[in-house]
Amino acid sequence: MALAKKGLRKIVIDDQVFYWKIRKIVSHNEKHNEDYGIPVQHGSEGQLLLIYTGFCRSIDYGRESMTITPKLIKSKIMEAIDLGWKFEQPGKTIKLVNGELIS
Template sequence: MALPRKGSRLITVDDTVYRWSIRPRPTYSQGLVWWSLTFAVEIADSPRQVLSVRTSLPRLDNWLGLRSKPVTPRMVERTIRAALAAGWKPQTPGRTFVFDLQD
């Protein structure tokens, strides 16, 4: 399943263009900080396997007002490199690759 173009951002890592996005609104569990912030990444031109990244951070718009940090392009770049090293194959069709980001 491809990420929607609206609300997503492009990033180039090692001459490959990726699309990444964060869900526009928190889920109920993310709003109450039962679950942490997640974001998704895929190759921009021909998406195959999506990378789902779980962070240890609460969302910035959580309903409890807990402090957090934003997801930055630098964080996304480092995460893409780490996920590739961990076995993510973005050009190969397959199930979503779940990656736990350790902050």
């Protein structure tokens, strides 16, 4: 599955191009205190990675605001690669949660 192209942000790590995205519209789940999985995909449209950092835009559950930066995304992509994410190969979506890859 490929990410929708609109609103993608590009990041280059070791000459590899990745794209990531944060939706502008707050989802129903986020409004109800569920973490948002930040989607990341290699430029070749390989396996999709969802990065869970605790990011949520719910104002009703006392969450502190969190800024998602390219530096944070880069570190999480590198962590996923170190854990074995095969970003160029097709496959089911994989999640990075608390330092673990979960399929």
